[in-house]
Amino acid sequence: MVLTRNAALSLSLALIATAQAVSQDQPIARPGVKAVQAPLTGLKPIATFDLGGDPDWLAISDNVVWVTNDNRKAVQRIDPHTNKIVAKIKFPSEPCSGLSFAFGTLWVPLCGQPRSLARIDPATNKIAATLPVGPADSEGGITASEDSVWIVSHENGTLLRIDPAANAVRQNISIPPGSFNPLYSEGTVWITGNKSSVLTPVNATTGEVLPSVPVGPNPRFLAAGDGSIWTLNQGDGSVTRVDAQTRRVIATIPAGIPGHGGEICFGAGSVWATLIDLPLTQISPAYNRVVHQWTGPGGDSVRFGQNSLWLTHLRAGLLWRLSPPPH
Numbered sequence: 001m002v003l004t005r006n007a008a009l010s011l012s013l014a015l016i017a018t019a020q021a022v023s024q025d026q027p028i029a030r031p032g033v034k035a036v037q038a039p040l041t042g043l044k045p046i047a048t049f050d051l052g053g054d055p056d057w058l059a060i061s062d063n064v065v066w067v068t069n070d071n072r073k074a075v076q077r078i079d080p081h082t083n084k085i086v087a088k089i090k091f092p093s094e095p096c097s098g099l100s101f102a103f104g105t106l107w108v109p110l111c112g113q114p115r116s117l118a119r120i121d122p123a124t125n126k127i128a129a130t131l132p133v134g135p136a137d138s139e140g141g142i143t144a145s146e147d148s149v150w151i152v153s154h155e156n157g158t159l160l161r162i163d164p165a166a167n168a169v170r171q172n173i174s175i176p177p178g179s180f181n182p183l184y185s186e187g188t189v190w191i192t193g194n195k196s197s198v199l200t201p202v203n204a205t206t207g208e209v210l211p212s213v214p215v216g217p218n219p220r221f222l223a224a225g226d227g228s229i230w231t232l233n234q235g236d237g238s239v240t241r242v243d244a245q246t247r248r249v250i251a252t253i254p255a256g257i258p259g260h261g262g263e264i265c266f267g268a269g270s271v272w273a274t275l276i277d278l279p280l281t282q283i284s285p286a287y288n289r290v291v292h293q294w295t296g297p298g299g300d301s302v303r304f305g306q307n308s309l310w311l312t313h314l315r316a317g318l319l320w321r322l323s324p325p326p327h
Contacts, residue, residue: 028259030237032278033290040279040294046308047083049319051076055312060305061101064122067312067319068095068108075099075108077125080306083321087125091118097135097151098181102144103164109135109142109151117142117151119167129167133160139220139261140180143189145204150182150189159191161207171207175200185224185244192219192231199231199242213247215240225266226285232257232264232273239264239273239283251288255281267304268324274302280311284327292325 053071060066065078073094077087093112100107105128106120115134118127133153135142142151148170149162157179161171178195188210189202198212199219217235224230228250229242237258241250255273262275270291271283279299282292300314309322 030257030259030275030278032256032281032293032295033254036290037293037295040296040298043280043294043322043325045320045322047321049078049083049085049321050317051085051319052317054314055317055319056301056314057095057098058301058303058310058312059099059101059106060303060310061106061122064101065303065305065310066099066101066106068099070094070096075106075120078319080308080321089120089125089127091127094138096138096140098141100142100144100149102149105164107142107144107149109140111135111138117162131162131167133162133169135180137180141182141221143182143184145184145187145189148204150184150204152180152182152191155180159189159202173202173207173209175202175209176212181220181222183222183224183229185229188244190222190224190229192222194218194220194234197233197235199229199240201247210247213242213249215242215249216252221262221264223264223266223271225271226269228285230264230266230271230283232262234258234260234262237275239271241285241288253283253288253290255283255290255293257281261300263301263303265303267309268307270324270327272302272304272309272324274299274311276300276314279313280309282325282327286327291327 053069057068075089096111097109108118117131119129121128136152157175157177159173163170176193176196179191179193200212201210216233216238219231221232231240239253257275264273273281280294284291298313301312
């Protein structure tokens with residue numbers, strides 16, 4: 001068959017589009033660590049919460065567990081003492097990019113147009129203020145230090161320091177482009193560079209940007225614990241451990257959980273990571289290796305608080321409360 005120039009061009013574009021679609025549909029290989037795997041069904045929840053929608057980000061305050069639900073444009077409030085859902089806070093657009101309880105209120109980034117930051121009064125479960133700044137990425141984050149709230153507002157590398165007393169930006173700080181996820185720990189705000197594969201520390205008092213630390217490929221989520229910062233690297237599914245004082249890499253731990261999404265936290269003496277279909281991975285700081293990994297449906301967000309692990313099953317609209325397994 002002889003094709004005209006336009007027909008040939010159309011065919012070429014169609015083939016490219018088909019190839020891209022096939023490539024996007026192909027699942028990323030997530031081998032995990034086979035030697036330490038067991039079914040997640042072996043862990044019996046203390047409580048199961050049917051939240052509906054797609055429960056994702058978690059924050060835990062003194063007496064509340066907060067869960068974002070993008071599909072419902074809401075944050076759901078759980079009483080950990082009664083294991084009951086006690087409130088649902090509605091928003092004009094999707095809550096995204098984490099959430100943080102600080103300065104007596106809940107801070108919720110919103111991914112509407114324009115993007116914004118909502119501040120929730122827990123006494124009324126209502127929006128007390130909306131700031132005209134928002135997250136740079138739907139898979140970003142927000143954190144709080146002793147006197148400020150911190151959020152990355154642009155993919156070009158803009159870290160905002162917000163004064164909670166004035167509900168206003170007090171400092172703009174330039175960080176490596178493609179950085180999205182900040183975490184405060186002991187005087188330093190740490191930001192993962194998903195595009196640059198570095199971890200960047202910022203002095204939380206002065207705003208000074210300190211030299212970046214190369215970590216694993218495409219770090220996104222991070223946690224603090226046992227004197228270290230731990231990055232979950234989406235490029236190869238490893239976890240990098242960085243000494244918080246010396247800012248040097250201590251270990252890079254193969255976990256076999258690459259790809260989009262997931263989360264990581266520290267609690268009960270272990271590091272916990274999650275990813276859909278490899279919902280829970282336990283890393284020992286004493287040995288710098290994966291000691292347990294649970295497989296099966298579930299996963300995407302994990303937090304430790306109230307002496308429990310809180311793990312979402314995003315696809316089924318569930319939240320599980322689990323007793324942390326032993327080391």
